[in-house]
Amino acid sequence: MASSITLEKIVKRFGAFPVIHGIDLVIEPGEFTVFVGPSGCGKSTLLRMIAGLEEISDGDLLIDGEKVNETAASKRGIAMVFQSYALYPHMSVYKNLAFGLETAGYKRPEIEARVQKAADVLQIGPLLQRKPKALSGGQRQRVAIGRAIVREPKIFLFDEPLSNLDAELRVQMRVEIAKLHQTLGSTMIYVTHDQVEAMTMADKIVVLREGRIMQVGRPLDLYNQPANQFVAGFIGSPKMNFLTARLVSSDPSRRTIEVSGQQIVLDRSLEAEDGETLTLGIRPEHFNAHIQSASLGEGKVQLVEHLGGSTVIYTTTADGQAVTVLLEGQKQLRIGETAPLSFDIANAHLFGADGRRV
Structure with a gap:
């Protein structure tokens, strides 16, 4: 049975210094929620407060509608998987999985059943008699996840669990954790600074910056309708291009901006005044x-990256603004040549001086 989690004006201070600023959030039962943001944004601190490993300075934390601010971590029905595997090196995989259940006083048949179930889910049955030193990084991470599974928690918390793995293993484990969520149906909160992990795994993404929520939504909603320039630049790879623009006319019959000497007619209304400086956002793939x-006119090619299935082109506009272009297939362009910077205005984004979408 999955649990709901509600955060009501959650605040965290270290001394007099606030690091989490009154966060409100609802996580539905069985939802896979990802906290994402740059280093120092407060995502791990928020996760540790939910786990009961950090004290809540102000606000209320509710699990299934019950306030748990003062409830011990061991009583919250939560299991946590850390960045470091923290396996007991002298114990076999089986003992690592069973140890927590043994100390909690579970009977031997129950322990064996739970360990075998976790081993089957994670496909680590053949590894049960090995010691951690005989395992690869991916296998160790599976064991660390298995140690959480055997507790049969209502809520799983993952604190950057894949950051110690190489690129290939990260992709593999990302898929396996997503499958694990489908299999178990538990509520899961996953912390990462990697927006690709967030986009590919989450039911709901929470974008954090300096202890505040910038936007909450489904992955494609954040991609297609970012609430502000920070979210727009954080979600998507390569990151969105931002160009300085000026609103020439807000007349509904011909709303026009000027970017790099080019007049661009808009397809939408916006809250801005004539002459106001705006930021135009265009994703490289658009x-x-x-x-x-x-069109932004012609871009002068500064660098070309051939990725096989796609080509990344770094250009500058006539007035020196940097523009990254992502094209499908293999494009033969050389440094110093020019490339047309045409795009569909329907896929463009506009932000005001305060960074908010207009």
Whole structure:
């Protein structure tokens, strides 16, 4: 049975210094929620407060509607998987999985059943008699997750569990954790600074910055409708291009901005005044030479990255603004050449001086 989690004006201070600023959030039962943001944004601190490993300075934390601010970590029905595997090196995989249940006083048949179930889910049955030193990084992480599974918690917390793995293993484990969520149906909160992990795994993403929530939503909602420039730049890879623009006309019959000497007609209303400086956001993948609804003119090629299935082109506009273009396939462009910077205005984003979407 999965649990709901509600955060009501949660505050965390270290001494007089606040690091979490009144966060409100609801996580539904069985939801896979990802906390994402740059280092120091407070995502791990928030996770540790939910786990009961950090004291809550102000506000209320509710699990299934019950306030648990003062409830011991061991009584919250939560299991946590850390960045470090923290396995007992002198114990076999089986003993590592069973140890917590043994100390909690579970009977031998129950322990064996739970360990075998976890081993089957994670496909680590053949490893049960090995010691941690005989395991790969990915296998050790599976054991660390297995140690959480055997407790049969209502809530799983993951604190950057894949950051110690190489790129290939990260992708593999990402898929396995997503499958694990489908299998168990438990409520899961996953902390990462990697927006690709957030986009591919989450039912709901919580973007954090300096202890505040910037936006909450489904992955594609954040990608397509970022609430502000920070979220727009954080979600998506390569990151969104931001160009200085000026609102030439807000007249509904012909709303126009000027960017790099080019006049671009908008397809939407916006809350801004004539002459106001705005920021135009365009994702690298939304440039297409065959689309002529809007253009930044020609970009001078500074660097080309060939990725096989796609090509990343780093260019500058006529007024020196940097623009990254992501094109499908293998494009033969050389440094110093020019490339058309055409895009569909429907895929563009506009932000005001305060960074908010307009």
